[in-house]
Amino acid sequence: MFLDRQELHASVHSPVMESMNFLNEVAQDFPDALSFAAGRPYEGFFDIDDVHRHLDRFCEHLRTRTGGDEAQVRRTLLQYGRTKGIIHDLVARNLRVDEGIVADPESIVVTVGCQEALFLTLRALRRDERDAVLAVRPCYVGLSGAAELVDMPVLPVRNSADGIDLEDLERVVRRARADGLRPRACYVVPDFANPSGISMGRETRERLLRLAEEHDFLILEDNPYGLFHGTDKPRPPAIKAMAGAERVVYLGSFAKTGIPGARIGYVVADQPVRDTAGSAGPAPEGETLADQVARLKSMLTVNTSPIAQAVIGGKLLEFDGDLRAANAREARVYRDNLRLVLDGLEERFPAGSTPSVSWNRPTGGFFVVLTLPFTVDDELLELSARKHKVLWTPLHHFYDDGRARPQIRLAFAHLTPDQISTGLDRLAAFVREQSASHT
């Protein structure tokens, strides 16, 4: 017997999945290529002892909290546990310390990475085929993928130098409503977005909040890179920390600031939920969107591994919630790498010279976007990997139309200075060769 792929859910063969598959395969087929493709944190400070120490620290914390009830400590770490998680109070403290966000611990659901938080939020908001989610294009594939799993259309909003074109956002919302759709939320990565690297200014954030209020949608604020600010200029506040933030569902990740291998993320969903008149079920008293998300989670993953939560909990305790302090070394690496990439590009593609290559200048994060003098498709990526031994991500993978564009994303967080230098040399050789063949 065999199963017909066309008889399975469309997401298994969607363009997003094909993109992911293709990019994975290229990376596997050319393991010796230097990779600007992987958006992964730096591994130079990884230490397995950290896992043991964090676990012990969290158990110590549980011991204090339970008055030395060892059976309770063991049960909390090893038994099935609370659906919303066991480090929600520590996450709330971290949010206050690092982002100035005041969140009720009960409105936090600890999830299996930010991806589960994203899925659960969309699942809760997608009631029927009229519900849609707005997202700036180019868009993080995790959002597109989660939306596909719940058959929710993503309505693309134009990007701008400030991270979102708010006029276009209004147009898209109006058109969607005219078409009978309900834009339930707008997904944004306001700080050092993936893939663009762009950050939103304070005024843009304020205007976005006002639009959300006016047009009755939520803002899904995803903030994996916020702590990795690369300049001395102050960063605007998180949208969730601003006045009027009750429309913001905040999505967090410890994959970059904690330990990726713990797979711990969370969602702050403090929006009150009520039953309107005529509803079937009883009105839940004082319930929030977090409670609804937790119900869905109980049927998706039951609860997030308390052992994995304890690893992150221990790290949060060790630094008293201050992950900016905990990541001082990493932040320096990312800042230096960003500088090395920008300077290295300047050196290899001086202004006014040919081939004419330009790039944006993010003030932090993991990504830089290059604009090349030729469009880039997957075949060119394979050529680059095979012949020049350098990998990067064609930007068309972050669009839903699959159209080849002259842009690529460079991810640099995981690299050493030598790798960046060698990688940029190879990239320059590739670009020069291609430019010559296109003229």
Next chain:
Amino acid sequence: MFLDRQELHASVHSPVMESMNFLNEVAQDFPDALSFAAGRPYEGFFDIDDVHRHLDRFCEHLRTRTGGDEAQVRRTLLQYGRTKGIIHDLVARNLRVDEGIVADPESIVVTVGCQEALFLTLRALRRDERDAVLAVRPCYVGLSGAAELVDMPVLPVRNSADGIDLEDLERVVRRARADGLRPRACYVVPDFANPSGISMGRETRERLLRLAEEHDFLILEDNPYGLFHGTDKPRPPAIKAMAGAERVVYLGSFAKTGIPGARIGYVVADQPVRDTAGSAGPAPEGETLADQVARLKSMLTVNTSPIAQAVIGGKLLEFDGDLRAANAREARVYRDNLRLVLDGLEERFPAGSTPSVSWNRPTGGFFVVLTLPFTVDDELLELSARKHKVLWTPLHHFYDDGRARPQIRLAFAHLTPDQISTGLDRLAAFVREQSASHT
């Protein structure tokens, strides 16, 4: 602002979710009540040192496998990882040792508990509104909940003393097809089912396999309790270990045999997947259902925490894949508890006496079902909890019609002999009081 619960996905206020909520609330409101309600493993042997030892053991294993490449060991445990998991080979060995199941490690996807495996499998199989899943009623709520998350109807099949009424199964399949539905799979727990405690005999398993072949559906075999066989009589083989098992998707959990707090489960999905003529995408070569499930997982939880996997991996290594041996102490507790419950019921409700109470006699697992001389609803459970300080689960929570029934489920795995004895005394007092008031 507030969100209208009726405008969220129906699963947040479905009967299954309301059931779960109610049962959780009763347990929270009466923390001093003895609980026959929680289907949890015994905690008496829990030891936090196990976590550290298993982690170390798994790292040692990685060191050997990588020839001492410490950077690779750290990367495997702490970085983002393989979507299908890093202990798939150890799971395959465990399946061979404990269940006689031969599985290609590449056909295994390690998941966040069995619940994620269940969700992903249903998500893959539910293409559109015609797709449905068959399940014996009363049915484990995790199946109903996962089906709700993907808007997939569950078609109930009658139970029997042998765990499934195969004549009814055929009737339900024929009727579904006549109604334009596609029954894609039949969910079963062939060993010590939840909630019924019933096991299927060998012949029933064989006939079920033949029906799956004849009517072109998959079998979803969920086996969390198989190792906890309570008698000396041999257990029939897992369906996945029988001839013709290519139609079986096998769902596994380490929550009862490993450590619940690791939240590690898996799915064996070795069914080949092909593109039929006229399909849009390219035909994936040699792909299986596991590859499709992994694609969906990459958009749901990215990958299962390698730290959590390592904890289970270390335990599997310590016992060379033999979890029966690893759980010798636990199996004895469960067997003794089952005996204590059955004998204790005999003692308190002797045959021919009133009130007339009967129960089934499972040969293992975590559950026994009692039939009382009166129907049982949630109000009675609250009365039992408040006045008699004993909790149990009304069986109607495992049906989709919500109709009160005269049956309750007793879960006994997590209890001590004293707790069982006291709990049965309280239960008997409750039953006597209620019988008196009903006559």
